[in-house]
Structure formats: C-alpha cells, structure tokens
Amino acid sequence: MSHGGLPRGRTTLLKGGPGCGKTVFALQSLVNAVRLRRETGLFVAFEESTRQIVANAATFDWGLPGLMKRRLFFLEAQLSPDVVHSGEFDLGGMLAMLRAKRDELGARWIVLDGIDVLLTLLHDPAAELREIYRLRDWLAANEMTAIITAKTGTGRAEVINYDFMEFMVDCVVRLERRLEQGVSLHRLQIAKYRGSDFEAGEFPLSFGASGMEVAPPEPPEIRHPASLERVSAGFERLDKMLGGGLFRGSSTLVTGLPGTSKTTLAGKFAEAACERGERTLFVSFDEGAEPIMRNLSSVSIRLRPHLKAGLLRMYSARTESTGAEDHLAKLKSLIRDFRPRCMVIDPLSAIAKAGALDAARAVASRLIYMVKDEGITVFITAINDGDDPSTEATDLQVSTIADTWIHLSYMIRSGERNRALTIIKSRGTWHSNQVRELILGATGPVLADVYTAGGEVLMGTLRWEKEDEERGKTLQRRAAFDHKRRELQVSETDTRARIKALQNDLARQRSELDLYSTDNDARIVSSSEREKELRRIRGGDPLKRNGSRNGA
Amino acid sequence: MARSKTLVLRLYIARDAPNSARAVANLAEICKEYLHGRFKLEIIDVLESPLRALADGILVTPSLAKISPSPAARIVGNLSDRSSVIHALGIKE
Numbered sequence: 001m002s003h004g005g006l007p008r009g010r011t012t013l014l015k016g017g018p019g020c021g022k023t024v025f026a027l028q029s030l031v032n033a034v035r036l037r038r039e040t041g042l043f044v045a046f047e048e049s050t051r052q053i054v055a056n057a058a059t060f061d062w063g064l065p066g067l068m069k070r071r072l073f074f075l076e077a078q079l080s081p082d083v084v085h086s087g088e089f090d091l092g093g094m095l096a097m098l099r100a101k102r103d104e105l106g107a108r109w110i111v112l113d114g115i116d117v118l119l120t121l122l123h124d125p126a127a128e129l130r131e132i133y134r135l136r137d138w139l140a141a142n143e144m145t146a147i148i149t150a151k152t153g154t155g156r157a158e159v160i161n162y163d164f165m166e167f168m169v170d171c172v173v174r175l176e177r178r179l180e181q182g183v184s185l186h187r188l189q190i191a192k193y194r195g196s197d198f199e200a201g202e203f204p205l206s207f208g209a210s211g212m213e214v215a216p217p218e219p220p221e222i223r224h225p226a227s228l229e230r231v232s233a234g235f236e237r238l239d240k241m242l243g244g245g246l247f248r249g250s251s252t253l254v255t256g257l258p259g260t261s262k263t264t265l266a267g268k269f270a271e272a273a274c275e276r277g278e279r280t281l282f283v284s285f286d287e288g289a290e291p292i293m294r295n296l297s298s299v300s301i302r303l304r305p306h307l308k309a310g311l312l313r314m315y316s317a318r319t320e321s322t323g324a325e326d327h328l329a330k331l332k333s334l335i336r337d338f339r340p341r342c343m344v345i346d347p348l349s350a351i352a353k354a355g356a357l358d359a360a361r362a363v364a365s366r367l368i369y370m371v372k373d374e375g376i377t378v379f380i381t382a383i384n385d386g387d388d389p390s391t392e393a394t395d396l397q398v399s400t401i402a403d404t405w406i407h408l409s410y411m412i413r414s415g416e417r418n419r420a421l422t423i424i425k426s427r428g429t430w431h432s433n434q435v436r437e438l439i440l441g442a443t444g445p446v447l448a449d450v451y452t453a454g455g456e457v458l459m460g461t462l463r464w465e466k467e468d469e470e471r472g473k474t475l476q477r478r479a480a481f482d483h484k485r486r487e488l489q490v491s492e493t494d495t496r497a498r499i500k501a502l503q504n505d506l507a508r509q510r511s512e513l514d515l516y517s518t519d520n521d522a523r524i525v526s527s528s529e530r531e532k533e534l535r536r537i538r539g540g541d542p543l544k545r546n547g548s549r550n551g552a
Numbered sequence: 553m554a555r556s557k558t559l560v561l562r563l564y565i566a567r568d569a570p571n572s573a574r575a576v577a578n579l580a581e582i583c584k585e586y587l588h589g590r591f592k593l594e595i596i597d598v599l600e601s602p603l604r605a606l607a608d609g610i611l612v613t614p615s616l617a618k619i620s621p622s623p624a625a626r627i628v629g630n631l632s633d634r635s636s637v638i639h640a641l642g643i644k645e
Contacts, residue, residue, distance in 0.1 A: 077611050084625065084640040087574070087632030092566035093598035093605065093613025100602030118612070121628070 011139050011168075014149040016175030021186055022149040023053065024060075025175065026111040029147055030072060031062045033109050040071045042107040044098065047114030050074040073105055077118070085121060091131045095138045102144065109145045116150045136168045186325065231276070231342070231377055234268030237447040238406075241423055243430035246404060249375045250427075251368050253398055255382045256408030260419055261438060262381035263287075264445055265406070266344045267296040267303065269379045273342035274306035281340035282314045283331060285350035289314035292346075300444040313338050319350040324363040327351055331367065335374060342377045348398060349382040368401050403427045408438065411459050418459035421447060437463060559591040559641065560620045566613040567599045571630040575614035578631035586643045618642075 014022045030041040045053055053074070057064050068074065075098075102110070115135070119128045139146045148169070172192040188203050230245035233252070239245040246252055252269075254262045266282075273280045282303070284292055292314070293303050306312035315334055317327060335343075345367070351360050371378045382398060399405055405424040410417050419438040423431045436447040437459045448463065563579055565572035576595065583591055598605040598613055608617070611628075618625040618641055625640045 075606075076609070082626070084627040084636055085629050085633075086627050086636045086640075087578070087630035088571050089612045089614060089629045090566065090569060090571050091612060092569045092572070093564060093602075093615070094611055096566060096599045097602040097606045097610070101606060104603065 010170035011146040012171040013169040040107045041109035232272045241432040250403040252404040253402035260408035267301040278341040280342045347381040416460040564615045574630040
C-alpha cells in the first residue's frame with residue numbers, strides 16, 4: 001500500500017487512539033523484519049510490560065518466543081508507579097543506553113512503543129517538545145529504522161505535541177478504531193510518506209491469525225482468468241438451464257427469501273464438487289455445520305463422508321462475533337490453508353449484520369474478487385427481503401459482481417407455497433429463461449416444468465392438476481383419433497364395396513351392350529335380307545333402291 | 553527512621569546535561585544538609601556505562617536510586633523538588 005513498505009533508516013510515526021492496534025502494527029513490522037530479512041530489532045516498551053506484549057501477541061502465529069531468543073529484543077521501559085518525580089529529566093541517558101544496546105545487538109530496527117507515556121511525565125509541553133527533538137536527532141544520527149507509536153485523542157491538552165511530531169518524521173500512519181452500528185472497525189491511513197508515492201485513502205484493518213491484515217486497495221484493473229471449463233451446478237436439470245453448467249472460476253449468486261432452499265442448492269453444489277474430487281470450502285454464517293449436514297441429508301445430500309475424507313471443510317461463523325473485516329481475514333486464511341477449488345458462502349448477506357453496510361459491501365466485493373483471483377468456483381447465497389428481483393441482493397450489491405444469478409422465490413396460489421427457480425443472468429452462456437419449480441424430494445432437489453395458464457405460472461397441485469388434465473386430454477385426443485380412423489376405415493371399405501358393385505354393374509352393362517350390338521347387326525342383316533326378299537317378291541329394281549338407301 | 557544507618561545512593565546522569573548537572577548539585581545540597589556524611593553516593597555516567605544503567609533498569613536521566621536501607625526507592629528528575637526527595641529517601645530531621 002505504501003508502495004514498498006516502511007522507509008528504511010527513517011522514522012515512522014504510528015498514531016491512533018487506544019486499542020487501535022498500534023502496538024500490534026509496530027510489533028508485526030518488527031517481526032517481519034526479523035523473520036523475512038534476518039534483521040535484528042529492538043522493541044522498547046514504555047507502556048506495557050514485555051510479558052504482557054508477548055502474551056498478547058501469542059494469539060498470532062509469529063513464533064515470538066523463538067524470535068526473542070535470537071533477533072528480537074525487548075526492553076522494559078516502564079517507570080514503576082512508585083518512582084518519585086522531582087524536577088525535570090531528559091532522554092539523553094536513555095538514548096545513550098539504547099545506542100549501547102543497539103551496538104551490542106547490531107539492531108537495525110527500533111520500536112518505541114507508547115513513548116507518550118514517558119513524555120507525559122515531564123508535565124511540561126515545552127520539555128516534551130525538546131525531548132522529541134532530541135529523539136529525532138538521535139534517530140537520524142543513528143540511521144535506524146524506527147517506529148514510534150503515540151496515542152491521539154486521549155483528551156490531553158499536550159496532544160498538540162504529537163501533531164507536531166508528524167512534521168519531524170518521514171512517514172505517518174494513522175490508525176483508528178471506531179464503532180459503527182455497534183461493531184468496531186479498524187482503519188489505517190497513511191497520512192504522509194516522504195519520498196514515496198502512497199495510497200492516501202483509508203483502508204480497513206483486521207486481525208487474524210497472522211496478525212494484522214490491511215485490506216489492500218482493490219487493483220483498478222481486474223485480471224481474472226476466464227475458463228471455458230464447465231462445472232456442475234449440482235444437478236443435471238439446473239446445468240441444462242445454464243447451458244451446460246457453471247464456468248470454472250465463476251461466481252454464482254443465489255438469492256431468495258428464507259426457506260427458499262438456497263442452502264439446499266449450495267449443498268448440492270458442494271456435494272457435486274466433492275464427488276468430482278475437488279476440495280470444497282463450505283462457509284456458513286449463523287448456522288452450525290452439524291445442523292446443515294443433517295438438514296441436507298434429508299434431501300439426500302450427503303456431505304459427511306466428504307468431510308471425513310478431508311475433501312470438504314465446513315466453517316461456521318457467528319456473524320455478530322466480529323466485524324466484516326475480521327470475517328474476511330478469517331476466510332482468507334482458510335482459503336490459504338485449505339486451497340479449495342470450490343467454495344460456498346451461505347449466506348453472504350449475513351455479513352451485512354456484522355457492522356455498517358458500507359463496510360460489509362466492500363468486504364463482500366473484496367471477498368468475491370479474492371475468491372475469483374484464486375480461481376475458485378464460488379456459490380454464494382444471499383437473503384433478500386422483498387420478492388422483487390430488482391431489489392434483491394442489492395443490499396450488498398453483489399448481484400452486479402456475480403457471473404450467474406439464480407433467484408428462488410415462492411409462488412403462493414390456491415393455498416400452496418411452492419418454490420420457483422429462475423436464472424436472472426448468466427454471463428457468457430446460454431441460459432433458460434423459464435421458471436422452474438424446485439421440488440425437494442427425499443431423493444434430492446428436482447426441477448420440474450411449470451405451466452403457464454392465463455399468464456399465471458402453475459405449480460404444486462395446480463401443476464399436477466394441469467399435468468393430469470393434459471394427460472386426460474391426450475387420452476381423449478387419442479380416443480378421438482382412433483375413432484376417426486375406424487370411421488375412415490369403415491367408409492373406405494364401404495367405398496371399396498361400392499366400387500366393386502359399380503364395377504359389377506359396369507361389366508354387366510358392357511356385356512349387355514355387346515349383346516345388344518350383335519342383335520342389332522343380326523337385325524340389320526335380316527332386315528336387308530327381308531327387303532331383298534320383299535323386292536324379289538314385288539319384282540322391283542333391287543340395285544337402285546339399295547344404292548340410294550346406302551347414300552342416305 | 554534509619555538515622556544511624558548509612559544511606560547508599562546511586563545517581564545516574566548523562567554527563568553534563570543541564571538536568572544532570574542540576575541533579576548533582578541538588579543532591580549534594582540535600583546530603584550536606586540532612587545526612588551529615590552518613591551516606592555513600594555513586595555517580596554513574598550513563599553515556600560511559602550505558603549497559604550497566606540499562607541492567608539497573610534506568611530509563612531516563614537524571615535518576616536517583618536508593619539502594620539501602622530498604623525500602624528501595626527511585627527518584628526521577630533533577631531533584632529540584634526537595635521535599636519529595638527527602639520523603640522518598642526516608643530522611644527525617
């Protein structure tokens with residue numbers, strides 16, 4: 001964040017109110033210097049005893065006792081309360097002692113923790129100022145990398161001295177702790193850094209197992225690998241609706257009212273991931289891992305074997321216990337340790353409870369970006385208050401970041417409450433625009449077609465009735481068809497019969513006609529014979545008579 | 553109080569720093585006035601033997617330590633507030 005760390009050989013001032021993490025920051029810097037650069041550091045504790053500091057730092061995985069044997073040295077510098085004050089004193093002797101100690105140890109780093117405690121004892125702002133100058137000169141002359149911590153906002157009039165201190169040091173880091181909606185938030189800000197570019201904004205701070213974590217400013221450029229590999233969303237029907245499944249490394253948001261089986265979908269996703277042999281992290285907020293597994297087993301989603309096999313890691317957090325930042329830090333360390341390929345966060349909206357909305361929003365988006373940077377396929381659930389998809393999940397404004405957005409809702413019709421699943425968006429892939437009914441059966445969640453009738457989506461009993469009706473109609477249609485076919489068959493036979501009869505008629509008529517034709521010829525012959533005969537009888541001219549007759 | 557016993561004192565100073573010089577002068581006055589020679593005083597220059605001062609738990613200069621008789625006491629500052637010094641050292645007139 002400070003574009004390279006604290007200034008070497010210079011002085012950094014850490015300012016902040018009580019409990020904002022000054023000592024931890026200073027000690028952590030020192031520990032890092034010792035651990036990573038094999039340098040030696042000196043920690044001068046004006047405020048707390050070494051024992052206290054070491055005990056407090058024991059919650060972090062720094063291995064402090066080991067370091068203390070070799071390269072990290074503490075110096076007790078508290079004035080015991082029964083020391084009597086009589087007149088002015090100065091730091092000349094102390095600095096001489098520190099130099100001697102430094103020479104003895106070869107220390108490059110020095111932390112002066114809570115120097116204000118000592119300076120306050122001077123009871124004289126002018127004297128304090130003088131000693132601060134003395135300190136500055138000494139630090140400059142000795143070229144040590146120094147961190148000085150000082151309190152602010154303690155209501156003391158002399159506080160102005162420490163404001164003045166900002167001018168004499170090279171780098172000023174302000175730490176702040178404030179309460180927002182009952183949750184304490186830690187913030188860090190670099191107020192000044194001579195000779196270095198720095199991010200001037202205020203950044204959230206959290207405390208995890210590795211100490212203090214500063215939320216880095218989000219890189220302005222997003223670089224996520226885009227995979228074309230598809231992974232199952234849990235069950236086939238949903239994959240089909242998504243055009244083949246979710247993209248590897250994508251984020252899926254499932255929104256819906258409480259009880260719309262968001263967790264069931266998430267569980268199904270986790271189970272499918274485990275069955276593919278992928279390490280999966282299941283993060284649940286405000287619900288224990290055991291009840292989740294029990295509940296999911298009622299719909300045949302079995303996570304316990306995967307948990308035992310070490311493929312699945314369940315982490316359940318109580319949201320109110322810490323701030324959103326601390327949740328993020330915890331998840332970060334979980335991801336680092338477990339290296340999951342798939343991840344479930346159920347429900348992400350819970351972190352909105354852990355403090356102010358703005359902070360939770362930032363955490364939510366950072367969480368998603370972080371997960372995507374790791375290439376983890378993530379399945380996020382979020383509770384929304386209304387049933388209107390346009391308002392849902394916008395509490396955390398996750399919906400714009402998520403690649404796929406599945407919405408679950410209730411449809412209440414004719415005394416039933418049925419679950420409906422819609423895919424609102426799925427980037428870069430075909431997806432079904434249809435509403436499906438989500439049915440939770442003993443064998444697992446199933447998606448069923450829904451019917452639309454008169455602009456209404458039918459589900460549950462209505463869908464069943466509709467299906468029944470459709471079946472009835474089909475039967476009817478089939479019966480009607482059969483009937484018609486039979487009718488047609490009958491009439492075909494009938495027609496054939498009629499054709500046969502007509503053909504018979506035809507044959508008969510033809511033969512009759514033939515018969516008639518022969519008869520006629522015979523008659524013609526006989527009649528001409530008769531004429532001849534007649535003529536012969538009458539004695540007329542047969543030729544002439546016959547010729548004129550033929551010509552007619 | 554322990555009138556008869558010898559007071560063992562150590563004064564830690566930073567060479568000739570103004571406060572240190574003042575402390576030396578102030579202590580000399582007090583000793584002269586109240587202790588009448590029944591004391592042993594060791595003056596340690598922290599700039600010369602810083603590690604010893606560190607080992608003795610000295611933080612700032614000037615500092616006055618009462619080693620014996622018990623109870624031990626520690627006074628920080630240039631000892632200009634005489635009454636508090638006398639009280640801390642357990643000296644009574």
